[in-house]
Amino acid sequence: MAGEASQGTPREPATPKYLQIAGRYARAIEAGTLRPGDRLPSVRRLHAEERVSISTVMQALARLEAQGLVEARPKSGYFVRARVRAPPPQPARPARRAPSAVGVSALVARVYRAAGDPRVVQLGAAIPTSALLPARELARAIAAEARAHPEAQVDYQMPPGLPELRHQVARRALEWGCTLAADDLVITGGATEAVTLALLAVAAPGAVVAVESPTFYGTLKAIEALGLKALEIPCHPEDGMDLDELEARLDRYKVAAVVSVPNFNNPLGSCMPDLAKARLVEMLAARRIPLVEDDIFGDLAFGPVRPRAAKSWDRDGGVILCGSLSKSLAPGLRVGWAAPGRFRERFEHLKFALNMAAPTLPQRVIARVLREGGYDRHLRTLRARLREIVERVSAAVAESFPPGTRVSRPLGGCFLWVVLPGQVDTLELFTRALDAGVSIAPGAIFSPSQAHRSCIRLGCIEPWSERLDAGVRLVGRLAGRLEG
Ligand SMILES: Cc1ncc(COP(=O)(O)O)c(C=O)c1O
Structure with missing residues (x-):
């Protein structure tokens, strides 16, 4: 291990223009200044007003679209999307740790065994189920x-x-x-x-x-x-x-x-x-x-x-x-x-x-x-379906998890990272949820030092259904009990 070395001033890369523009519109939408159904300025207008190239405007709009904040309507422009419900705040940064030997295997085996059981509601796995794959x-x-x-x-x-x-x-x-x-x-x-x-x-x-x-x-x-x-x-x-x-x-x-x-x-x-x-x-x-x-x-x-x-x-x-x-x-x-x-x-x-x-x-x-x-054909459908499932699971978390819960807002992939308030032990939550027929992935398996103990990952890997909705809400209720 090398000795302590001096740390220079961190380099702060300038925020690219497209992110600045997307950020401004995202804040306006979050604040309700722009409401669902409102039309965004046209590409030409943004190009002129923001004094940026058309491709920068397109990148900004693509970012907002990927964030699920706006949608493109053919020949009409970009419109603010209806949100199911404002999602909870995003997780904060985790803390620093020294290098460590890794020992997560036994825990992981418990999780993937549960994830393979067809009787269990699968919120613990991260592979789209066969209903989403061709x-x-x-x-x-x-x-x-x-x-x-x-x-x-x-x-x-x-x-x-x-x-x-x-x-x-x-x-x-x-x-x-x-x-x-x-x-x-x-x-x-x-x-x-x-x-x-x-x-x-x-x-x-x-x-x-x-x-x-x-x-x-x-x-x-x-x-x-x-x-x-x-x-x-x-x-x-x-x-x-x-x-x-x-x-x-x-x-x-x-x-x-x-x-x-x-x-x-x-x-x-x-x-x-x-x-x-x-x-x-x-x-x-x-x-x-x-x-x-x-x-x-x-x-x-x-x-x-x-x-x-x-x-x-x-x-x-x-x-x-x-x-x-x-x-x-x-x-x-x-x-x-x-x-x-x-x-x-x-x-x-x-x-x-x-x-x-x-x-x-x-x-x-x-x-x-x-x-x-x-x-490519399959991918177009899959991306849209995964986005819908992620949004619905996120909305169900917002409605059923204890106040103070934070949830990630991914722009792709098939899961959500949920940070529970207080000191909820999610290994205990994992066991209780599994006893009740729902699998989740406890945060401890995502870190060699078993940090993130009050977090869980929810897989959004099967089509939205009442069963999935009930599974999310059950985990939310159990989390509320463990917190209190
Ligand atoms: C980041 C990451 N890499 C690799 C894999 C496994 O990939 P494969 O099935 O192609 O071995 C996974 C599965 O969850 C994953 O999340």
């Missing part, structure tokens, strides 16, 4: 590929993986702001394997890895299994990892890698602005610290714009971009990928060492769905 279309694609390529069932597809799939993923990467060739990619068994191999490639046992806090427990399990230590960096519910804090910690500790989910991270749903992504990549490149970027939720933006991957700012191959379609298409097919940058060779070697090859038929099926455009 199971029938996938079954047809599987049958067609098996017929067309019977050898896919018997042949290994050695690393780096099926060329056609890598080609299709490289094409999609343009949408993430990345120019990748098929040969830059290695196919993996889901994003989980991609992140695990990335950590194996860059961090020796005992090394310190910086993670967002709260963060996805699967990443914590990988860190635990690899004998690494986690350094928790506070994560802001809107903007993601606190980069001033990260910079100060990198000056203080020897860090082997940073793991981040910049787009709609699990569990907060935060989305790092482009300026911050660029700063993160630059900060790590200057120190030659690799960034393991998990972009598994990027496709689930509620607004029309798919956020860029931090990888798109990578100039020296230091970003290992990991992804999969597990949240948006087919978690069961277990297909993921990595663009490992300058670690490409080592990554491929480790993939081979770990399990030789990714299954061939699922790779063919995903390549087919991407090639034929079915994925």
Whole structure:
């Protein structure tokens, strides 16, 4: 561990103009100055009044749309949306902690066992259920590929993986702001394997890895299994990892890698602005610290714009971009990928060492769905449905949880982060809710130090129904009892 180092004045990047404009209109809507149904000034008028380019105006409107504050009506302009009910305030920033060994596995096992029980109302899981995913279309694609390529069932597809799939993923990467060739990619068994191999490639046992806090427990399990230590960096519910804090910690500790989910991270749903992504990549490149970027939720933006991957700012191959379609298409097919940058060779070697090859038929099926455009069609519907479920669950929380509860306002993804007032122990809440037939994810599993004990994550992963509504309200009532 390096000694204490002096901390310079934190650099404050100027707020981009589009965020300033969107922020002003968001405040006017929150304050009721602009009411549901009111029309916003036209794009031309904003362009003239704000003295900014048309594309800046469009970015500001896209931000408001993604926040669920306005909606575009064809040929009429942008209008303030009706809100079900003003959502509770957003969570505050978590506190600082030193690097620690990770030990969340037993707790996590309790949570995912509960999440797999069909009799239980599923607010504890984070994978859209089959009612939201195109199971029938996938079954047809599987049958067609098996017929067309019977050898896919018997042949290994050695690393780096099926060329056609890598080609299709490289094409999609343009949408993430990345120019990748098929040969830059290695196919993996889901994003989980991609992140695990990335950590194996860059961090020796005992090394310190910086993670967002709260963060996805699967990443914590990988860190635990690899004998690494986690350094928790506070994560802001809107903007993601606190980069001033990260910079100060990198000056203080020897860090082997940073793991981040910049787009709609699990569990907060935060989305790092482009300026911050660029700063993160630059900060790590200057120190030659690799960034393991998990972009598994990027496709689930509620607004029309798919956020860029931090990888798109990578100039020296230091970003290992990991992804999969597990949240948006087919978690069961277990297909993921990595663009490992300058670690490409080592990554491929480790993939081979770990399990030789990714299954061939699922790779063919995903390549087919991407090639034929079915994925994009499905994604448009899925994003709108997830947004609706998130809004409804948020409204039910506002109505049924104890006063003082805070809730995240994600712009994408499929969950809400709820901070309960007082010192409610959400492990106890988890047990009581499960006894009553509802699963939730207690905050402690999202942190190696089991911080966030008074928080829960609610998965918004099945179509809205009375059963789901009743489940949320039941958790709210139980939380109220535990608080009192
Ligand atoms: C941030 C994050 N990464 C990875 C995964 C798992 O991805 P996969 O199923 O592709 O292995 C999850 C699942 O919840 C996740 O939340």
